[in-house]
Amino acid sequence: MSSEVYSISMCGRYALNASASQVIEQFQLVAEEEFRNSNRRYEKEVYPTKIEEVVARINDSNIFESKPWGVSKLPINGVPLKDQVNVATIEKLVTSPLWSKALKKHRLLIPATSYFEWKEVDKYTNEKYEIFSSSKEIFAMAGLNIIYEDSDKKIKDCFVIITTEANEKIKSIHHRQPALIEKQNYLHWLLDDSANPIELIRQFSFDEMDFSKLWTKSKKVKISGNEKQPFLF
Template identity: 30%
Template sequence: MCGRFALTASPKEVDATFSLPDLEAFPPRYNIAPTQPILMVVAGEPREPGSNLPDRHSLLVRWGLIPTWVKDTREFPLLINARSETATEKASFRTAMRHRRALIPASGFYEWRQVGGKRTQAYWIRPKRGGVIAFAGLMETYAEPGGAEMDTGAILTTKASRDIAHIHDRMPVVIHQQDFSRWLDCRSQEPREVADLMRPMEPDFFEPIPVSDLVNKVANTGPRIQERVGAPEAPEPPKPERRKTSPATQDQMSLF
């Protein structure tokens, strides 16, 4: 799964990757957590004939998708991730997969290795070559009982690639730049026609960096949480007991 990620690229870098002429300035975010606003890119209205710009625009949505049919959000689980293998079958995600696919700009994500059900080590997982990447996302606009509307979203996940499978068995779906338009095209591309895009990344695309447990707290939002720390050391094996020697053998040389 993906429970924390970061977007530390500048607005200029994000615009260069996603072609977003309406993008507003924003600060770097090192520890984006569920229920917080996240940047999403969706298909917009077709542009004038002859325009070289894609029909996209950006918006901020709440991380945690709420389907339109939910009556009481207090009794509904927080849907921050959607399994790509079953998203078209689940009532919570089926409509968004058909009509509201999105891209989520990111610089990388965090994952925790677990042993015995307990988190033992946090990792900052980023592209080896740097730059901005795009998570596959889903968006829904939820109408609250009072009439107010709230845009919400989730990140699609898939099986982890070989380079990070030792940390966790799931990872966000990453869409390559050449596939942005096809993924966002919900007018002519049905979910089955973009299913090939929801696959693990190529091996060696990501670099997992062990980091401290500062990332565990939402209040920690500075670059320190991405600083490399030493990986957990394996416990030293017990030293063999020295055998007692008799006076007759004390003067003999030993290799141990």
């Protein structure tokens, strides 16, 4: 098992800025009445390691399950992988033993209203972008439920987001983007008997996505003697 299969390739933040009732309706969730009638709104920004609700198919029903985002302490040839892995690239879904096993039996939907990317403009300047559906609606990122034994011999139950190549609009910010499952294919994706689930995965098209720049952070050059050292301000 090669560590190259599990390389990280998309900045890890997304948002679900929607009410409980909106999420329940979108994903046809079976939910407790208290939850269904609550005024809860989900948080603005979700980051790796955080325990978050994902949509799973259990006992013939779509339900919310709470799982941490990201695979940590993954043993590769007996050595724990140094970095946490938050995404699975679509190109490696079949060749990776970890991803291919989950693809067959443990598929999830991750509700979102946007996700975030950081663009390196030059050596001294970074920009943060929020990327969202042009219709401003909730969308479903394709996800995998990963169950594994970590390097400490503990059983972990988490999720990762599947990514694909970015469309021409998003390539100006980042070369990858989350893979989507369309609403009419939610059930097919969640069911174990889908013949070829990869065929259900699709990319946001050029017209379906929009983005806004949230901030720009620059570095100045501090001159100390004959040395020039960049520092953030």
